[in-house]
Amino acid sequence: MSTNPSFRGFEAVIGIEVHVQLKTDSKIFSADATTFDSADNENTSPVSVGMPGTLPVLNKKAIEYAIKTGLALGCHIRKKSVFSRKNYFYPDLPKGYQISQYDEPICEKGSIQFEVEGKSKTVGITRAHLEEDAGKSTHFGQYTLINYNRAGIPLLEIVSEPEMHSPAEAAEYCRSIRSIVRYLEVCDGNLEEGSLRCDCNVSVRKVGDTKFGTKVELKNINSFRFVEKAVEYEIHRQIDAIENKEKIVQETRLYDPDKNRTFTMRTKEDAQDYRYFPDPDLLPIIVSDAQLSQIKKELPELPLIRAARFVKDMQLSTHDAHLLTEERDLADYFEASGKACNNYKAAANWIITELLRELNDAKLSVSQSKVSAKNLADLIAEVDKGTISGKIAKTVFKEMWDSGSTPADIIKAKGLVQVSDPGEIEKIVADVLAANPDQVAEFKAGKDKVVGFFVGAIMKASKGKANPGLVNEILMKKLKE
Known part of the structure; x- marks a missing residue:
């Protein structure tokens, strides 16, 4: 697959948000544990389940991990960044809002370089911002169970520029992000457990057009192979829709790997729908020159x-x-x-x-x-x-x-020591030649291929221990005598 192909006269435009769970011992705003294999709702407290009157306390290690990742991605690190409230209502978001960063993220304007099919590719990083993870809803027909163990785990959301144009580039970009955060030891990168999740924003436009098409978000893809397959499917789905004079709707879709198709999850909100405003319970993050210098020294x-x-x-x-x-x-x-x-x-x-x-x-x-x-x-x-x-x-x-x-x-x-005594090897060679006069005659008649037969017989006689270099040297000397 070409790294910048034309799809039936259309070009794909892909941007990706990678959600990286930071490998801290406790959550971003509380002392709750972050262990994955705990029993349902074991790692909870009044803070992480959003009880009225509780206040968040920021985890310093999460800030350090965010800065370290930002530096590795060549980002500018803001000396002052701010947490905001992102308002939306869903059962696994107990407060009715998510604490995130909006207009003043901790990291911005970086880039990442990787290789796709032997060619170098550079993709810009728009921003990398800190936020808290939501809980997990599991649906069972008539009812839903909610596990808040994940609620409040620190996330670093790494947002790319829309500069990828093929499923192969999208998958390799995600692999490269995973490799970097694992090198930095800020995330274990376990896709199966959800500690690294990929959201792909996909749109298409006619080759040569400069205006972006309507983007569709593919949510929570947990495998690089699925990233490639989901993006591939979505590109062709959108092209089919356009060719059938249908309108592309800005929405969030999920990928079903068993059926290899995407399906509607919800209509996609715009930033104004979230009613962002600075969180009054959290002070701005101030990064000192000394702190920045120390983290730079620790980069691998x-x-x-x-x-x-x-x-x-x-x-x-x-x-x-x-x-x-x-x-x-x-x-x-x-x-x-x-x-x-x-x-x-x-x-x-x-x-x-x-x-x-x-x-x-x-x-x-x-x-x-x-x-x-x-x-x-x-x-x-x-x-x-x-x-x-x-x-x-x-x-x-x-x-x-x-x-x-x-x-x-x-x-x-x-007793596997190699036999390298010339005298011992010479005796084995002589015995093999004496036992195979017909093959010796073939060699004398110009059939060089028979040498392989002799080498095999000598190695077998020595139980594989004869020095191959000496075997070849002594064998050829004997054959030419």
């Missing part, structure tokens, strides 16, 4: 910059570098392993081909791997020294994964 190396360094300093391919920097723990593991064995390319190959396969099969993160970065480095060093062959190393790795043992212990226990 971000994925795109780290990937570029891996390409430049460690001679990795662009594909491998981006794969290894998707998660901070994986990038740390790779650097530790490569440094310990002084062979970054080998470390990258082992991680991508062997370690990631085992992790994916077991549904584990790299931090849960039984093969430590040091043990992987030791295995690579054994191959580089010629102690074991690459083929035997794969057997050793599997044992390391299953048992957690060191490569040295496995090699010793199983």
Whole structure:
């Protein structure tokens, strides 16, 4: 799929709001816990269920996390930002309003860069503002249950400019935001649990038009694959409507992944419908130069910059570098392993081909791997020294994964040390040649392909332990005698 395609003569215009649940221990305006797996309505208090007379108290850590994220996205950080009341009525919003930021958000005017199908793409960030999350309603036909555990969890809403034009760009943008907030350790990025949710604003216009079409919001999409599929469906739904002379309505729609279609949730409100006004119970947030300077110092190396360094300093391919920097723990593991064995390319190959396969099969993160970065480095060093062959190393790795043992212990226990004594290999080669005179005659007659047969027979005779380089060298010398 092209990153800026024409859809039947139409162009899609996409902006995205990513709601990031900040990984604080307590809620944004109360001391209630934020643990996901608590019993229904366990993490509540008079503040988070909106009892009359309660007052909010701002969580300092949420402010720090918002600033850190804003800096990573290249945003201007306001020295003074303000909380407002966003008024709307819904059962999971107990106060009848949400405390959010409106005209004076803490972060604004940033950008994010990412790659789509090998091409660089930059998308502007309009703003990133703090707000409280709502509760959760679960509908059961004639009745609805409400769980207020989520009510009051701090959210950072990151709002993009409408600068994406394809489903692929939309999905990659969301992946990049997730990668950054996980690198910063401000959010766990768990889409299944709702700690990162994507709202996509989609409109279409004729190619060449500069005026925006009527936008439709696709609400609370919790998978990058669903982002791509929902946006794709919505683009074609709007084009179909326009071609049938139907009017596009500004509304909020939900995506049904089972039916791969969107459906109306509610008519979309404009800002004036929310009747924003400054929250009288909260003072403005004042960010000092010293606080800003300290948070800047704590910023980690971000994925795109780290990937570029891996390409430049460690001679990795662009594909491998981006794969290894998707998660901070994986990038740390790779650097530790490569440094310990002084062979970054080998470390990258082992991680991508062997370690990631085992992790994916077991549904584990790299931090849960039984093969430590040091043990992987030791295995690579054994191959580089010629102690074991690459083929035997794969057997050793599997044992390391299953048992957690060191490569040295496995090699010793199983007697896997590579045979590198020329005299010993020469004897094995001579025995194999003597046992296969017909194949020797074929080689003498010019059939070079028979060499592979001899190498296989020699490796089998040595139980895979013969040094492959020496085998080839001695075999060719013997055959030409």
